[in-house]
Amino acid sequence: MQQQNITSLVDSGMDLHQVVKKQVDNQRHSFLQEGRPSAAVRIDRLDRAIRLLKENSDAICQALSEDYGTRHRFQSMAADVLVSIEALKHSKKNVKKWMKKERRGAKFPLNLFGAKAYIDYVPLGVVGIIAPWNFPIQLMFSPLANVLAAGNRALIKPSELTPVTSRLTADLFRKYFEADEVSVVTGGVDVAVAFSEQNFDHLVYTGAPGVGSYVMQAAAKNLVPVTLELGGKCPVIVGSGACIKDVVERVMTFKTLNVGQICLAPDTLFIREQDLEEFSIQAKKYVHDCFPNIIDNEDYSSIINDRHFSRLMSYLQDCESRGTAIVPLGDSEDVADQAKRKIQPVLLVNPDDASLAMTEEIFGPLLPVKTYTCLTEVINFINERERPLGLYYFGNDRSEISSIKDRTTSGGMVINDIAAHALQDNMPLGGVGHSGMGSYHGYDGFRQFSHARGTYEQGLFSASTIFKAPYKDSTLKLLEK
């Protein structure tokens, strides 16, 4: 089936659910006809995805700039295009090895001479990928790298908040892939809802936890397994012996890259009272040095849309009305520019725990900073809230590190850096509790999108005839051994 324009099909009177279903059915039909794809077929698909990105990187960066208003090419290349190519290359390099059978010993209850027991990683079939707007390319291609390596077909629903990039990717997939291999369904929330109701063999959702719950409920109706890559509030703990200059550099880099619209961005920073002033001075210096003339600085991205701009401004106003100290870090007199949808980085010092900034995920350039006196206080604070996607500790105190490791749970943890674990293709990336379920990246992603089929090949003796009547005590004695 040729890739079709969803709007024209809907205009022709077909209902949305049916339109998307047709594409799922088409992919499943081809999947079943093809059988398990060889490593060469998978590598060819991964190669085409790499070529798609390499040959169209300028157009992709341009589309992202148009969607954001301001988004520097460096950012789109580094954090979207190149990260995706890396993930695809990693899958390509390892797919043959990952596909190998995993031998297990055949034993029941005695060694079963000549029998073979092994795990065979078989493709699931058709995998749905629902992607968000903050890194539209990376969060589409990184799961796709594992989905294709595992031998599946993929139907992708990009975000309606980046319409130019979404349309472009739909066109590009049409050029590099058959519709029954990989295709893109564009549209708004109505399309997303119809998409999540399909009988996929697996559904990957990246986005807000609230929507993740809807997606899971829709998938549950068809017993579709889900991987949910969600968000939340990632804490940063500045512990004993931390170099404040390094903390500032790493924290502020992730509060200014994509202006903090990152699931793993530092959300709330815990610091000892005596280090607060130094942190604040260094943070101002960082922003002044890196982003002169911040509101017009092309390196400093816009907030994605008016709704998110207003959301962030409402957090600021809420803090103001509660008397929280607001410390702008940039060089512009105004904290924000509505027309350009830019908000300069701001520290919110010791905000009320009931404030919006402390209860909602920030996902922007505001940074609540809370002072503390003992680490247990911080650990209790974290444990009283939803489990974070990322947890960061700065310092060199091994007993503090052990306490945090042993007494908290989070999707991932990084010591003396921010989000660095997400760049490791050899490690799973995923959340826990409200920050998500399941994980992907590298081998863990290959396994997530494969079915681990336990397979047994009979040897000299049959394992099942041990249950054969007439039942004898002597057989039970054998089993009891």
Ligand code: NAD
């Ligand atoms: P978004 O608004 O772009 O939504 C994401 C996708 O969900 C879109 O494709 C959208 O069409 C779809 N969608 C919306 N409503 C839906 C519904 N009712 N049913 C099915 N699909 C629906 O993105 P967002 O949610 O604003 O993304 C930001 C959130 O994503 C933050 O919470 C962030 O922390 C999280 N996030 C997580 C990761 C991760 O890897 N864990 C990565 C990026 C973002």
